[in-house]
Amino acid sequence: MKILRPSMVKAIEELKNEVVKMADLVLNNISESFKAFKTNNLPLAYELVNLDIEVDRLEEDxxxxxxxFIWKEQPYASDLRMVTGILKLITDLERIGDHARDIAEQTLHIGNIKNERILTNTTLMSESAYQMVLNAINAFVKQDLAMAKQVITDDDIVDNQFNQIMKSITEQIKNDTIEPEYAVSVIMVAKYMERIADHAVNLAEWTKFIITGEHKTTPLF
Incomplete structure (x- = not known):
């Protein structure tokens, strides 16, 4: 039976806790960036752009x-999978943070436009994408394979919501009921949320890898 050295157990737990800390910040930035967009809250948008610096710092740390850890502890099998998976996870978390910043920047870009910001489909999509990231992180923390697989399946929901938004915006442009610059920003925000959902899928795939040693259908360990 393999017995982990106390230093290895402590180091792995510290790494997992750091990932959770980074994920909490990213989840906050997702939620608050869309809130800023809906309410045209420019000070909040500025704050979120600056908060992305902290996400980058956490990824580097x-x-x-x-x-x-790899160099010092020379881990094997599941322990090496955990650390390798964490390295991949934080890359996707950083990119999710980038997209939250992108949404905040769209808010700043159209801050002078007074269109109604609350679009039902866009709000639903933001909630779905946020939930996917949250569930992906919970799957990692709990090492829950079923939850990770569900996140991957849920991506279809976000894709369908994106298509509905595109259809709605197209109709509004045709009917001249939406300002073109605002329409472009709504499309961009929806696209960023779609990409957030895609990265949530990646988070789930790397959790599957940590648990099973397979990434998608390819055995890596």
Missing amino acids: ISKKALR
């Missing part, structure tokens, strides 16, 4: 700790 975790990467260094993970690489130091």
Whole structure:
């Protein structure tokens, strides 16, 4: 039976806790960035653009700790999968953070446009994408394979919501009931949310890898 060294157990737990800390910040940024867009809250949007710097810092810190762990502890099998998976997870978390910043920047870009911001389909899509990221992180924390697989399936919901938004915006442009610049921003925000959902799928895939040693259908360990 394999017995982990106390230093290895502690280091792995610290890495997992750092990932959760980074995920909490990213989840906050997703939620608040869309809130800023809906309410045209420019101060909040500025704050979120600056908060992305902290997401980048956390990614760098975790990467260094993970690489130091591999070098120092020389882990095998499931422990190496965990650390390798974490290195992949934080890359996707950082990119999700980038898209939250992108949404905030769209708010700043159209801050002078007074169109009604609350679009039902867009709000539903933001909630779905947020939930996918949250569930993906919970799957990682709990090492829950079924939950990870459900996140991957849920991506179809977000894709369908994106298509509905595109259809709605197209109709509004045809009927001249939406300002073109605002329409473009809504499309961009929807696209960023679609990409957030895609990265949530990646988070779930890397959790599957940590648990099973397979990434998608390819055995890696």
